[in-house]
Amino acid sequence: MDQATFIKKYATNRANTNSLKWDALDQRYGNPDLIAMWVADMEFKVPEQVTQALTDRVAHGIYGYSYTPDSYYQAFINWEQRRHGLTVQKDWIRFGSGVVNSLYALVNTYTQPGDGVLILTPVYYPFFNAVQDNHRQLVTSELVNDHGHYTIDFADVEAKIKANEVRLFIQCSPHNPVGRIWTAAEETRLLALCEQYHVLVISDEIHQDIEIDPQNHPFISALTVADGRFTDRVIVVNAPSKTFNLACLLNSHVIIPNQVLREKYDAAINRLSQTEVNVLGQTAGQAAYESGAAWLDQILAIVRDNYHYLKTQLAQHAPQIVIADLQGTYLTWLDLRAYVKPEFTRDFIQDKCGLAVDFGEWFSSNDQGFVRLNLATDPKYVHQAVEHVVQAIEQLTTHA
Ligand SMILES: Cc1ncc(COP(=O)(O)O)c(C=O)c1O
Structure with missing residues (x-):
């Protein structure tokens, strides 16, 4: 067209x-x-396939309790594989009602009040809130702005991690608002620092599919950096919402490859809530991944x-x-x-x-x-x- x-x-x-x-x-x-x-x-x-899938589901007229069908997992897993060469296993996936919501849950699960949490600024402002509303210590490292090209000040990141005993790093990848897609070299260096200082990483990859020049700047998930070397310390949050304009259908993913971290997350979530999935969010998400x-x-x-x-x-x-x-x-x-x-x-x-x-x-x-x-x-x-x-x-x- x-x-x-x-x-x-x-x-x-x-x-x-x-x-x-x-x-x-x-x-x-x-x-x-x-x-x-x-x-x-x-x-x-x-x-239009998403509208059709929603229309069909609405025509059924019943919105009782639902579970996530295998076909949803397959659609999402295939999308990640096809679009980004990323292998996600079904049992790594948990669902949230929005990425910001999940950031709050993850900060609560993996840190204690007073712990240092690092973010690279300027950044999407709910990152600040997820740290400060939970009374964690906000640690910021400014990106270096060279006439509109932003890079990471690795020496500052390392100094801040050391000085503040940082336990968690929340990264934005691709980075809102400065528009960077971090390179494999940048990601490797950043995640290696996190490994060296035992810092857990949450990678907010909600913008993963919005690649402006994928030939030269392909998106690289934190889970695939250095052939998956850091997978065990990374939790990815993403969703079909930015990619397909579905924000208020409240369906997002938390991907936790490490079994110990996953068990900790499940235990923490079970203490807080027992939510069901959003059936319209998943209907839309599946159709989008399959045909969008x-x-x-x-x-x-x-x-x-x-x-x-x-x-x-x-x-x-x-x-x-x-x-x-x-x-x-x-x-x-x-x-x-x-x-x-x-x-x-x-x-x-x-x-x-x-x-x-x-x-x-x-x-x-x-x-x-x-x-x-x-x-x-x-x-x-x-x-x-x-x-x-x-x-x-x-x-x-x-x-x-
Ligand atoms: C980096 C980032 N994370 C999360 C969100 C919002 O996600 P959600 O609506 O799923 O909470 C946005 C929206 O702009 C964003 O830019």
Whole structure:
């Protein structure tokens, strides 16, 4: 299907659907008329096979207690194998009602109050909350920002692990918001440090399928790094939700290859809750893994084109905006500080450009002046956003 036909078929106006992104603009930003480019979900309907599977399930009309069928496991296991060369065994898999929920459970299971938990900042803000709400000691290592290309400061990571007796590292891979897909060399070095200092690793791989340039920057799961050398100390959390726009169907995975860690997790979860699976979430997830690959490839092409458009237009008309390399995720990270004083970013983006974005300081207290824009959207919104930013910058420079 050509891109215009795909967009016509799948892009949708989400107003009046209780969409957090669109219908909560007034509540969250004090202005209902902004273009919503925050929250990591999409303006595209799910693959039609997913809609069909849900429709069939709903037509049955009964939502009594369910279990996860073998066909769900097979669909997910096949997807991981086909798409990423990752072998997942059925008995490693546990289910959650969202990755953030599982992060909280995992922090509680494997650490004690006061223990050091490391994160690399700037990072998806619930990472901070999962550590601090549970009264663990938050330990941060800043990524190094070289004109929009972010790398890990390994010396700082090691020093922080040592100084704070870090017990757990929560990594974001691919990394939201800076768009990096960590290389095999980076992952090996990072996980080797964790091994050396007996640090357990949670790898949040929810964005695993959003690869922008897979030839040059393929996603590498922490479970496959160095031929699986670190598998025993890694727990992966992922879900079909980012890949297929299913966030509110509340179905996610916790993958624990190490049997001792798995038993500990099961015991901890059993003390807290006895939840059943979400039958609609699993119906949708299975159909997506089985038949959603072509749809995803179209979405990725749109994200790539949106990114290319944003980059080339801003390079031409607002060349001092630094745009981070987008290798993974559909979230682009812009540094506006050459044009706008950090404390005026909100006025600039909301009031002058009419955009609702995620602000840099949500991801790190040092990152006021940065904004995150969601590119998994109808290109018309990206075109409008670029136009508004360029106009607002022209006004700033002519009035300066
Ligand atoms: C890195 C990361 N983890 C988790 C989530 C949210 O996952 P869930 O909705 O399953 O809690 C997001 C959403 O943006 C994310 O970017």
